[in-house]
Amino acid sequence: MITALTLAASLLVSPAAATKPVTYGKLTIQVPAKWKVKKYRYGLHVLTGGCAKRAAECDGFWVLGKSAVKYAxxxxxxxxxxxxxPSSGVMYCVKDERYWSSPMPSKPSVTGFKAIGDRKAHFTEWKITCSDNGTPTKITYPQRLWYLPTTKLLIVDEFRTPGLATILKGAVWS
Structure with a gap:
């Protein structure tokens, strides 16, 4: 309730802070109105900004369900x-598709729990290094994961989306 009041108050003060609801299953989050959402059979891709010229993906994060968790x-x-x-092969580097996200790290850089609404999600952050034919480059990116094992919900953020942890903390479950 407090989150809803805070959000409503911020909208009255600043129209630039307009938000819209994004729902996946029983989860609803409020995201900036300018963000775009693409629906797929296995989840949602929330696009938060532009697409870098050489990026393999556009800036954003994924809200993934049971089928994506089953093959993750x-x-x-x-x-x-x-x-x-999710691939059984080597994947493109998210930041620059000329390179590969390989090898995957064996230890996370951060672990713990973070809120998705009133639920505690397993939180893990990995530092992914991009490589050129097996040789590491200076290009790295974080992979931040929020996972709820009971609902089989996985949030994947490889762009360190500003405010995402706060958005997830304010989530509502129906």
């Missing part, structure tokens, strides 16, 4: 001790 680690189910890697 090289064709097998998502595991807390591994980065999100």
């Amino acid at each position: 680690k090289e064709g097998g189910p998502y595991r807390l001790d591994h980065p999100y890697h």
Whole structure:
């Protein structure tokens, strides 16, 4: 209730802070109105900005459901001790498609719990290094994951989306 009041108050003060609801299953989050949402059978891609010229993906994050969780680690189910890697092969570097996101790190840089509404999600952050034919480059990106094992919901953010943790903390479950 407090979050809804805070959001309503901010909208009265600043029209530039307008938001819209994004719903996936029983989860609803409020995101800036200018963000775009693409629906897929396995989840949502929330696009938060532009697309860099060489990027393999546009800035944004994913809200993924049961089928994406089932095939989230090289064709097998998502595991807390591994980065999100749904492909059974090498994946393009998110920041620059000339390179590969390989090898995947063996240890996360951050672990713990973070809120998605009134629920505690397993939170893991990985530092992914892009490589050129097996040689590491200076290009890296974070992969931040929020996972709720009971609902099989996985949030994947590889662009350190500003305000995403706060947006997820303010989520509402129906």
